[in-house]
Amino acid sequence: MKNLIKYSITYFFWTVLFVYAQAPYSLSRLPYGYKDLEPYIDEQTMIIHHTKHHQAYITNLNKAIQGTEAEKLSLEDLLKNISKYPASVRNNAGGHYNHALFWTILTPNKNTSPSKRLSDAIQNHFGNLDSLKSLMNREAMNRFGSGWVWLSVDENKKLFVSSTPNQDNPMMDVADKRGTPILGIDVWEHAYYLKYQNRRGDYLAAIWNVINWEEVSKRFELLVPKGKFDDWPEIKEFHKVMAQTFHPSEEGNLEPIKTRSGEMAEKAKKLMASKIPAEFDKKEIRASVKKLAIESEKLHKMVQKKAPDEKIKKSLSDLHDVFHTIVGLCSGEQHQH
Numbered sequence: 001m002k003n004l005i006k007y008s009i010t011y012f013f014w015t016v017l018f019v020y021a022q023a024p025y026s027l028s029r030l031p032y033g034y035k036d037l038e039p040y041i042d043e044q045t046m047i048i049h050h051t052k053h054h055q056a057y058i059t060n061l062n063k064a065i066q067g068t069e070a071e072k073l074s075l076e077d078l079l080k081n082i083s084k085y086p087a088s089v090r091n092n093a094g095g096h097y098n099h100a101l102f103w104t105i106l107t108p109n110k111n112t113s114p115s116k117r118l119s120d121a122i123q124n125h126f127g128n129l130d131s132l133k134s135l136m137n138r139e140a141m142n143r144f145g146s147g148w149v150w151l152s153v154d155e156n157k158k159l160f161v162s163s164t165p166n167q168d169n170p171m172m173d174v175a176d177k178r179g180t181p182i183l184g185i186d187v188w189e190h191a192y193y194l195k196y197q198n199r200r201g202d203y204l205a206a207i208w209n210v211i212n213w214e215e216v217s218k219r220f221e222l223l224v225p226k227g228k229f230d231d232w233p234e235i236k237e238f239h240k241v242m243a244q245t246f247h248p249s250e251e252g253n254l255e256p257i258k259t260r261s262g263e264m265a266e267k268a269k270k271l272m273a274s275k276i277p278a279e280f281d282k283k284e285i286r287a288s289v290k291k292l293a294i295e296s297e298k299l300h301k302m303v304q305k306k307a308p309d310e311k312i313k314k315s316l317s318d319l320h321d322v323f324h325t326i327v328g329l330c331s332g333e334q335h336q337h
């Protein structure tokens with residue numbers, strides 16, 4: 001009897017393990033209830049979309065890769081090399097990845113908003129959040145048939161909007177524009193037909209009410225790590241003028257510094273008046289910042305008095321050294337222009 005129980009337990013254990021090993025992908029629960037996104041996305045659509053459509057992509061993906069080398073790859077690595085695989089893998093791997101992402105970037109919580117850093121990036125790339133939404137809506141409306149519209153980060157850490165057909169996505173090596181999506185909107189009819197029928201535009205207008213900007217921001221910030229001087233814009237401003245005047249002067253072109261010495265003195269003054277972020281607020285750095293302000297002013301006077309080129313060049317070079325003391329003290333590493 002004891003042996004039988006022991007045998008049964010062992011058998012059960014290996015069966016479960018075997019079944020799991022056979023099926024690398026499985027459906028995760030939603031982080032909210034099926035009717036929580038109402039009135040924007042209705043309960044029935046959510047149930048069918050999650051338990052039927054998404055589940056089908058997973059079932060078919062497991063089937064398509066069973067016994068192939070694709071089983072050993074992570075989903076992301078599979079997508080990045082998708083051109084090597086048949087359509088059944090492409091459609092279902094995409095279908096699983098896209099929907100898994102989609103559920104996480106939706107939320108019943110109202111009033112989520114992009115983080116400061118994502119918000120700044122959106123402003124830089126698209127003007128403002130509303131123009132980003134219009135651009136994505138336009139791409140979604142122009143997507144003929146089924147597909148997705150994406151906000152992604154490319155390899156240069158730049159944001160871009162794109163749309164892909166079927167279950168493709170920007171991570172795939174077959175995509176026109178490649179990157180890592182941080183926000184994706186499903187524009188297959190199965191995502192909206194029960195409530196909105198053929199009115200894709202109404203669905204698009206509604207879905208922005210349930211976008212989880214906290215999750216989108218988290219994804220953005222993982223892909224685009226904070227820059228060392230992001231909280232000290234004045235040093236970046238000074239750096240710009242320094243980089244654009246010092247390097248030409250090294251090559252014998254003093255025109256840039258002669259036309260911009262006033263601007264440089266101005267930026268150095270603003271740098272001295274700026275609030276130094278706590279992590280950089282050291283005695284040596286404060287001293288160097290002060291020196292930058294004084295020496296920049298001297299250099300500006302020199303330029304105004306039409307001092308000999310050699311003197312101007314030497315003064316700028318000294319200033320550049322002081323600047324690097326600050327950056328060097330901050331980072332402990334060689335600063336790149």
Ligand code: MN
Nearest residue numbers: 053186188191
């Ligand atoms: Mn879908």
